[in-house]
Amino acid sequence: MKFIKDMLDKAAPEFAPEGRFSRFNALYTATRTFFLLPSESLTRAPFFRDHLELKRFMSFVILALIPVTLFGIYNTGLQAGLAQDTGQGFISNWVTGARIVLPIILVSYAVGFFWEILFATIRRHEITEGFLVTGLLFPLTLPATIPLWQVALGISFGIVIGKEVFGGTGRNLLNPALTARAFVFFSYPGSMSGNLVWIPSIKGLDTAVDAITSATPLAVSSDQGHITQLLADAGFTLSNLFIGTYPGSIGGTTALLCYAGGLFLIITRIANYRIILGGILGLSLTAILFQFWSDAPSTWMSAGPILHLISGGFALGICFMATEPVSAPGTDMGRWIYGLSIGSLTVVLRVVNPAYVEGVMLAILFMNIFAPLIDHLTLKYSISKRVPNA
């Protein structure tokens, strides 16, 4: 540690305002504060401060995402192996998965960091930690077969249009990771949905990207039979869906680990429980309503709350995307409304709209746009309850 400190201290004058690399001061500060957490003396009251700071805040989200990411890696390898009956084994699943997933994550981080540093340097603001989360969340929402150039393009759009043009961290209207995904989703639908994208071929690793046909559970439907039966026939049992060992986006399949991560964030109070619980509640209630009124037992309309909760990307979305505080409302009541609406819209999009089998991304982006309005109305309401003072 002393070695790093000495090196940083030695480099410091170069990045000082009159130094050679003064333009890159943001980069230097980001590097230094990563290794050595600063704590300058206070001159204004209150004369002591909480130890929680944004680096820790964001690293807790990363911490909650690590199991999801690891499972995503394993599952990608597992599905690729299963589909081709080759090299089945615990170790080989990890190796295959890592070879497919790690490049996606690395590209996402590398390209995202490039934009972050560029904007920080030109605008002379600090490099913020929020990107560490965005850069990991975005790959987790992608199918494993995604071409790397699309990853680069997507994260560029997410960071530049989703965040930086609005003024950077703290000012973004939309969740940057989902903005990035939405961009890829609508620009390259062939790489993002359909039956061909979910399982990468192992052979394909060494040559061009190749994929194997497979449907996601949300795309399962038929003219007859009950949805639960249809799903089971297609190999999607409840436990299967809950644990996440089925083809799907890298981090989106494991409801178990996503909810566990969500619980961790709720306990540490990094994520607001109102959004997560509101989302689960909204989704369940809407699913029950549809189940009652549905006249098509073979579609997702009759699936009921449990199936809706554990399938698709809802768990990842509600626990990690919807809880991003900047794009969510800032009042408690607003957070309930926001969560409930996301849950409810997710089901509506899934069952009513035949064009999109998965609705959570659009539901969250849609509610992101409404967050300022929700804030405005709930603030008005809270103020009306107070004894005025003016």
Add this chain to the structure above:
Amino acid sequence: MKHLKLKNPFNIPLPVDTHRAPEVRHATAPPTIAVSPSHFRYVKPRLLVKMLDRIKAGTPLFYDKRDPSVRLLSPVSGIVQNITFGHRRCIDEIVIEPSPNGSGPYYEPLSMDQITRLSREDTIELLKTRGIWPFIHQFPYKDIPKTELNAKLAIICLQSTDPFAPLPRVMIRQTGTRDYLTAALAIMSILANEVIVAAPVSEMPYVNHIRELITHSIHDRYPASDPKVILYQVRKHPGQNTALSMDIQDFLDMGACLLTGSMPTTRLYRICSDVTAPGIHVLAQKGSPASFLLSSVCSDVSKLEQKNIVASGLFSGRLAQIHSHMRHFESSLVCIDREYPEEPFGFVAPGFEKASESNTFLSRVTSRIYNLDSTVHGEHRPCINCGYCQKKCPVELFPQFIMKACLAGEEEEAIELGMLDCTLCGLCSFVCPSKIELSDIIEQAMNQYYKERVTI
């Protein structure tokens, strides 16, 4: 007796004095004392003394240009040794060298009967001539009260807002307290329709002899004893927003001045040379120098110069220079470490020792008193709307929205969001993970608003 439940208390344990009767040290006469005009917020002082003037106790030192009948009197006889000026030539300190055998001004003592028969006008006149009027606060700005305004409510709390201030059990133990309190309450009920006297639950067993005077019991935790927090909890209608309040020591002094005819010249201070210890009570001359008070509890004051010395509490206090004097409303000094090492990978440390209101440190499962320090812990960042400030606000405001309105210059919006209810407790700045100076921004906006709208 009604109990007021505090919303969003401060949960980090601060040192608690568990003694039934904590020790009180009597300080000797200080070499100099000072009165600080700039300490009286919003007052526009016009000096009435100059350097090397020989003054008597009770001589007016300055008056308020907004209302020339509001004057501040010298607490002691002596020589004006120095007048120091601060930022934009505001008068920082009028330093007086007390003469060894000076005696206080004597007014005519009043009996309880005479006090209760006073008219409102006579009371105000009396308080102004005896120099007590500037010690009364009026909300929402904590300004000196406007004479013409008839207050609906007055709030007195036995414990100062500052958690490091002298304990009520020590203050109440002094002789005559009960009579002084009764007399002061009689005066307050002339000025306001209703008077609330609040005491923290933990002090209740020690203040039995004045129990029937107490109307409300409050939470022990900071900032329950802030009169503005109490106001928020009892407030029924907007008319009560202009409530009066007074620091408990000034309140007792007011009673003493009326009953005995002379204004007490000493004040009880609590001095903590270490932030983890409950501190020592020192009875000393009002306006004593910080170094003088510290030397009465610590043998080597020069060692304390390595630390931040904070007057009137860690939350909303002032960074005191060691040679500066105590301001009128201040009654505590706390020494706290000024430095904290750069911590390798600090953001992932388990943090058994780290004080935090969040649930992200393992210190959450232990409940010991931490070695606090006076540093930022992290870097300044934009607001991420996490809502931690809102969860700590004792008057249930939305500090992040008010802060944004203030920074955008949207004064009316900030007022509409309840900015004037803000008690400036500092808890929002304390918890902010982005290290935004919320309470500082709000305080500046409030001062600005006062200047533009309230003063003519």
